[in-house]
Amino acid sequence: MNRHLSAEEIASWLIGERSPQLERHMSECPACFAEAARMEAALAEFRGAVRDWSEGRVCSAWRPQTRSKTARWLLAAAAGLLVICGSYWEFRARQRAAEAALADALLLEQVDAQISRAVPEPMEPLVQLVSWNTNAVNAQKSGEMQ
């Protein structure tokens, strides 16, 4: 092989596919050997740099999702507590709704009573006064007639 190696032949050398012809050329051609060596050195430095860069970043955060018995019990207790709290809250909400309905009913009764009055409550003393006068006049009239 008299010519220098092609880019593909250099690549084949670098990925480890080294035919006897390539081996022979490399041993006879200092230029191709130097080119391959330069690339190998760069790739080795790159490998070293990446490895050093990521070194030390060991699995600090990953933990398998295996819950202990205590954790399971705590989880079950928390779930139970949640159910109880939920039930109590629902009970209280219903109770409050019932109380509100009762208060509304009482209010409506009072309103009905007010509306159904012939005379408004503040004027009732006057009505009584008028009634009293009417009664007195009627009594006087009946006395005169007698």
Next chain:
Amino acid sequence: MPSAAESAEDLTDFEAVVRLHWPRVLRFAMASLRDRDAAESLAQDCFWKAYRARATFRGDASVGTWLMQIAVNLVRDYARNRRLQFWRRTCDFAVDFGAASRVVPDEGCSPERSVAAKERVAAVWAATRGLSERQRTVFLLRFVEDMDLLEIAAVTGLKEGTVKAHLFRALQAVRAQIGELK
């Protein structure tokens, strides 16, 4: 590579699986996404998916290959999310690309050689940035994770020939980028 039966059995101790494979999954995610937080989230997702699906793991491939399959799919999903792509375009160079390029061992090197090494690492990073998601994945699996072509084919679901074609393209891009340093 462990046998299929051993692999399926290995999943019973999932904590050990996480300890063993976390660095590789995280490294692949970080190199693919160039975003530390996103990579950690992706690694978490990867192991959660695996944990939930561990009962269905039949052991056709090794646990490592199976996990990398999940990680590759998650990276693909991530890349397809346009909203996240927007953020990636906006901020990746500013944060992790620079940080990763600075991480070159200095021991025993002269300052000039150290600078040259950093430039080469930066050039490779820059080249991977211009690759398609598939090319980048294949490139990282081969040259960072040291997987052979068959293993990459198993992880990505691609044919061996397609894997090789992606690698050739990626290497051409890297070579062109390195060539600019001359």
